[in-house]
Amino acid sequence: MRAVGHALKPSWAGLLAILLTGASSVQAVQMNIDDEHSIKAASKKVALNMMSYYTGMNPGDNPGNLPDPYYWWEAGAMFNALIDYWFYTGDDTWNDITQQGMLWQAGDNMAFMPNNQTKTEGNDDQAFWGFAALSAAERNFPNPPADKPQWLEMAQAVFNTQAARWDPSSCGGGLRWQIFTWNNGYTYKNTISTGGFFNIAARLAKYTGNTTYSQWAEKAWDWTSDVGFMTPDYHFWDGASDLDGCKKMNKIEWTYNSGVYLLGAANMWNLTEEPKWKNRVQGILDAGAVFFAEHPKDVLYERACETVNTCMVDQRSFKGYLARWMAATTQLAPFTYDQIMPKLKATGIAAAKSCSGGDDGTTCGMKWIDEKWDKTRDFGQQMAALEVIQSNLINRVAAPVTDDKGGTSKGNPDAGNVPKKPDPATLMRPITTADRAGAGILTVMMIIGIGGSAGWLCWD
Numbered sequence: 001m002r003a004v005g006h007a008l009k010p011s012w013a014g015l016l017a018i019l020l021t022g023a024s025s026v027q028a029v030q031m032n033i034d035d036e037h038s039i040k041a042a043s044k045k046v047a048l049n050m051m052s053y054y055t056g057m058n059p060g061d062n063p064g065n066l067p068d069p070y071y072w073w074e075a076g077a078m079f080n081a082l083i084d085y086w087f088y089t090g091d092d093t094w095n096d097i098t099q100q101g102m103l104w105q106a107g108d109n110m111a112f113m114p115n116n117q118t119k120t121e122g123n124d125d126q127a128f129w130g131f132a133a134l135s136a137a138e139r140n141f142p143n144p145p146a147d148k149p150q151w152l153e154m155a156q157a158v159f160n161t162q163a164a165r166w167d168p169s170s171c172g173g174g175l176r177w178q179i180f181t182w183n184n185g186y187t188y189k190n191t192i193s194t195g196g197f198f199n200i201a202a203r204l205a206k207y208t209g210n211t212t213y214s215q216w217a218e219k220a221w222d223w224t225s226d227v228g229f230m231t232p233d234y235h236f237w238d239g240a241s242d243l244d245g246c247k248k249m250n251k252i253e254w255t256y257n258s259g260v261y262l263l264g265a266a267n268m269w270n271l272t273e274e275p276k277w278k279n280r281v282q283g284i285l286d287a288g289a290v291f292f293a294e295h296p297k298d299v300l301y302e303r304a305c306e307t308v309n310t311c312m313v314d315q316r317s318f319k320g321y322l323a324r325w326m327a328a329t330t331q332l333a334p335f336t337y338d339q340i341m342p343k344l345k346a347t348g349i350a351a352a353k354s355c356s357g358g359d360d361g362t363t364c365g366m367k368w369i370d371e372k373w374d375k376t377r378d379f380g381q382q383m384a385a386l387e388v389i390q391s392n393l394i395n396r397v398a399a400p401v402t403d404d405k406g407g408t409s410k411g412n413p414d415a416g417n418v419p420k421k422p423d424p425a426t427l428m429r430p431i432t433t434a435d436r437a438g439a440g441i442l443t444v445m446m447i448i449g450i451g452g453s454a455g456w457l458c459w460d
C-alpha cells in the first residue's frame with residue numbers, strides 16, 4: 001500500500017492532546033447524521049484527504065491519472081464521486097479539476113479510450129468513466145465549452161463502443177472483461193463489464209427516451225440472467241471463462257455488482273413502470289442484505305475479502321459504488337427509500353467513525369464495521385467513505401434531470417465511432433483472432449446500424 005504524505009501538520013494543541021491522552025489522532029471526522037451542515041462538513045474533510053492523493057491538476061502532471069498503485073479506472077470513479085460531492089454539498093472546489101481530468105481522458109473518440117490506456121483498458125474500466133459522464137449529465141454538472149466533448153455525448157460514445165463489442169460468439173453474448181485480445185482476461189466474461197453496460201444503457205434510456213438504449217438494457221439483463229451470472233434470487237457472481245462456455249462460474253460476490261444492476265433496474269422501473277422492473281429492484285435490494293452486518297447493524301462491508309484482510313487495491317473502493325447507487329436508487333424508485341436509508345445512515349455513521357486516522361484525523365479505514373480507524377489508508381477506501389457519508393444528503397437534492405426535464409447536456413447518438421488511425425504496431429492483433437473478432441463486431445454493427453471504417457474496425 002502506498003504511503004501518503006499528510007496534508008496538514010498536527011497543531012501544538014493537538015500534539016499536547018496526544019501527549020495527554022495517548023490518542024492516535026488529534027481530530028476526527030465528527031458528524032451528526034441528522035444535520036445537513038454536519039454531513040457536508042464531514043464530507044469536505046474526507047474529500048480533502050482523498051484529494052491529497054491526486055496531483056493531476058499540477059502543471060506538468062497528467063490530468064485524470066492517480067499515482068501508483070491506483071489504476072486509471074479509479075480516477076474515473078473519483079470524478080464521479082466529486083460530481084456527486086458538488087451536487088450534494090454545493091461546494092464547487094473540485095469542479096474545474098473534474099472537468100479538466102475528464103476532458104483530458106476522453107480520448108479522440110470521446111469514449112474514454114485515450115491512447116495511453118488502450119493497451120490495458122477493460123470494458124469495466126471504460127464504464128467507470130462513462131458513469132461519471134452520465135452523472136454529470138443527470139446532475140447538470142457545469143457543461144464543458146461548446147467546442148469540447150459534452151457529458152451526454154461521452155456517455156453515448158461509451159455506450160456505442162460497448163454495444164459494438166457485444167459478443168454472441170461465446171456464452172450466448174455478454175461483454176468480455178478485456179477489450180483487446182492480447183490482454184489477460186480477454187477470455188473472461190464478467191458481471192461488472194456487462195453490468196456496467198446495462199447501467200449505462202438504462203440510464204441513457206431514461207435520460208434520452210431513446211428505445212434503442214432500453215432494448216439493449218433488456219438484452220444485457222436477460223443475458224446476465226440466462227448465463228447464470230445473476231441467480232434467480234438476484235445474487236451476482238463475478239464471471240466465468242468463455243473457453244468452456246461460461247459454465248465454471250467464479251462465485252465471488254462483490255458489492256458493486258449488486259449496485260450496478262440495482263441502479264440500472266431502478267432507471268428501467270422509472271422509465272417503463274413495468275412491474276417486472278419493480279420486482280427486480282426489490283429482489284436485488286433484498287439479496288444485497290448479505291453485504292450489511294448484523295453487528296453493528298446495517299453497516300456495509302465487503303464480505304468477500306474484508307474479514308480476511310485480502311481486499312486488493314481496486315476492491316477497497318467497491319463498497320462506495322454500492323452506496324452511491326443505492327442513494328440514486330431512492331430517487332428513481334422511491335418505494336425503496338425506507339429500506340435503503342437506514343442502511344446508508346448506519347453505514348455513514350460507522351464510516352465517519354473510521355475516518356479518524358492520520359495526523360489530521362481524517363484518514364478513513366477500510367473496515368467500517370470496526371467503527372474506528374483500522375490503521376490502514378488507501379485512496380479507494382477514502383473515496384468509498386466519502387460516497388457513503390455524502391449519500392446521506394440524497395433526500396435533500398433534486399432528482400436526476402433528463403433531456404426533456406431540465407437536462408442541458410448536449411448529446412450525439414453517433415458519438416464514439418470516430419474513425420481512428422491507431423498505431424498498427426501497438427494495436428493490431430494477430431490476423432486470425434482479428435478476423436474472427438472483426439467479423440463478429442461487423443455483424444453486430446450492421447444489426448444495430450452503427451457505421452464504421454476499416455480503421456476503426458481494426459482498432460476495435
Ligand SMILES: *[C@@H]1O[C@H](CO)[C@@H](O)[C@H](O)[C@H]1NC(C)=O
Nearest residue numbers: 062063064104105114115116
Ligand atoms: C499520455 O502519457 C504522456 C506521457 O506520460 C502524457 O504526457 C500525456 O499527457 C498522457 N495523455 C493522457 C490523455 O493521459
Ligand SMILES: *[C@@H]1O[C@H](CO)[C@@H](O)[C@H](O)[C@H]1NC(C)=O
Nearest residue numbers: 269270273331332333334399
Ligand atoms: C421516477 O422518478 C421521479 C423522480 O425522482 C419520481 O418522482 C417518480 O415517482 C419515479 N417514478 C416511479 C414510477 O417510481
Ligand SMILES: *[C@@H]1O[C@H](CO)[C@@H](O)[C@H](O)[C@H]1NC(C)=O
Nearest residue numbers: 160210211212213413414449
Ligand atoms: C437512438 O439511439 C441509436 C443508437 O445510438 C441511434 O442510432 C439513433 O439515432 C437514436 N435515435 C434518436 C431519435 O436519437
